[in-house]
Amino acid sequence: MRRNTAVESHHFAALGTNCSLFAADRSRADMLEGEFWVRRLGARLTRFSADSELSQLNAAAGGWFGIGEDLEAVLRASLNAFEMSAGLVNIAVLPSMVAIGYTRPLSEGATVATLDTARPLRALPDVLSVRRGAARVASGSALDLGGIAKGWMADRLCEVLGPNALANVGGDLGAVGAGPEGNGWPVAVAGATLMLRGQGAATSSVRRRRWGAVHHLIDPRTGLPVRTGLAEVSVVAAGGFQAEVVAKTALLIGPELAPAYCAAHALAWWLGAADDG
Amino acid sequence: MRAVLLKVGATVLTFATTAMAAVYVTSHLKNSAAPLRPTVLSATGGATFSAAGGSLTVGPSVQPSDVQPVTSTYAS
Numbered sequence: 001m002r003r004n005t006a007v008e009s010h011h012f013a014a015l016g017t018n019c020s021l022f023a024a025d026r027s028r029a030d031m032l033e034g035e036f037w038v039r040r041l042g043a044r045l046t047r048f049s050a051d052s053e054l055s056q057l058n059a060a061a062g063g064w065f066g067i068g069e070d071l072e073a074v075l076r077a078s079l080n081a082f083e084m085s086a087g088l089v090n091i092a093v094l095p096s097m098v099a100i101g102y103t104r105p106l107s108e109g110a111t112v113a114t115l116d117t118a119r120p121l122r123a124l125p126d127v128l129s130v131r132r133g134a135a136r137v138a139s140g141s142a143l144d145l146g147g148i149a150k151g152w153m154a155d156r157l158c159e160v161l162g163p164n165a166l167a168n169v170g171g172d173l174g175a176v177g178a179g180p181e182g183n184g185w186p187v188a189v190a191g192a193t194l195m196l197r198g199q200g201a202a203t204s205s206v207r208r209r210r211w212g213a214v215h216h217l218i219d220p221r222t223g224l225p226v227r228t229g230l231a232e233v234s235v236v237a238a239g240g241f242q243a244e245v246v247a248k249t250a251l252l253i254g255p256e257l258a259p260a261y262c263a264a265h266a267l268a269w270w271l272g273a274a275d276d277g
Numbered sequence: 278m279r280a281v282l283l284k285v286g287a288t289v290l291t292f293a294t295t296a297m298a299a300v301y302v303t304s305h306l307k308n309s310a311a312p313l314r315p316t317v318l319s320a321t322g323g324a325t326f327s328a329a330g331g332s333l334t335v336g337p338s339v340q341p342s343d344v345q346p347v348t349s350t351y352a353s
Contacts, residue, residue, distance in 0.1 A: 007347075009347070016353075017353035018353070020347075020348050022347055022348070150353075166347065166348065168348045168349075168350075170353035171349075171350050171351040171352055171353045172350070173348070173350050180347075181344075183340065183342075184340060184342075185347065186342055186344045186345065186346045186347055187346050187347070187348060187349060187350065188346035188348070188349030188350070189333070189349070189350055190328045190329040190331065190333045191328050191329040191333075192328055192333055192335075192341060193341065193342045193343065193344060193345070193346045194335065194339050194340065194341055194342070195339070195340040195341075195342050196339075197340075199339070201350040202350055203350045203351050203352045204352065205352030207352060208352040208353060209352075209353075232331070232352060234350050236339050243350075259334075262334070263334075266336070267336045267338050267339045268323065268333070268334060268335040268336055268339040269333070269334055270328060270329070270331050270332065270333040270334075271331050271332055272329065272330055272331035273330070273331060
């Protein structure tokens with residue numbers, strides 16, 4: 001039986017992208033609290049600020065560094081992502097980001113790429129250790145949470161916003177509850193509308209955040225921007241974090257293996273071929 | 278005389294137990310036509326169709342719709 005529920009929505013720019021929050025039977029103040037939560041956490045997880053918790057952890061490489069509960073949870077999720085993706089989703093990617101010239105927010109422009117300095121990434125469990133309240137990054141390694149943080153935040157935002165909510169954090173979505181009409185939250189995926197209910201969605205692409213022949217999606221096997229026959233992958237999975245991991249993994253493994261991988265790990269998926277593939 | 282009574286009693290008890298068991302089993306027959314609970318989703322996979330320059334596959338646990346979406350997933 002369908003029903004109409006009053007839905008409050010809120011849109012704002014944060015994390016260098018756009019965010020949208022939707023929640024049933026919530027006040028404007030609740031939505032603003034969701035925005036503040038994103039901003040507070042974003043300020044702690046960004047690599048673009050030397051004062052952020054993540055940057056301080058990177059700066060303390062080689063020794064244990066005290067971290068808060070949220071960063072600890074994201075780092076543990078990142079270790080899970082590494083396992084889920086057989087090593088293809090690896091947040092120890094910051095040296096490669098620096099090598100491709102992605103040293104600051106793209107709104108300020110890329111810097112000079114020095115691709116010859118890029119190296120294959122070491123396995124994440126070899127360079128990242130996490131224990132209660134502390135983490136250690138190996139010397140010579142550094143972390144960039146990237147889309148992992150967005151997917152994780154989308155899922156957590158749904159918990160913050162209540163039992164019937166939808167969070168869009170820069171394209172990574174988390175949806176809980178029955179939606180405004182009782183049949184899920186209507187979300188556009190590759191031009192189609194899919195009703196999400198207790199699910200998440202994410203898109204990974206090499207079409208955005210690119211300059212010249214360089215883009216930001218790094219293949220950990222080479223340390224260089226990935227080049228497969230896929231340019232963009234959108235995925236619906238059990239949550240935003242899982243969707244982010246599956247979408248990125250599918251793009252990295254390419255068009256031959258991606259359909260089978262998505263069939264095993266996703267609930268819906270869209271594979272966009274590369275323009276030259 | 279006493280031995281005969283014991284034999285008769287044991288025989289009666291055996292037949293009575295068998296009869297009661299038969300009645301119980303008959304009244305608790307398994308309904309082979311009963312549906313599985315929970316129902317098992319179709320293993321035929323999802324529908325695949327062309328969309329936005331690629332192929333979109335939608336599994337059985339995701340419901341497509343023609344209503345206006347409130348937001349979208351995208352690369353950022």
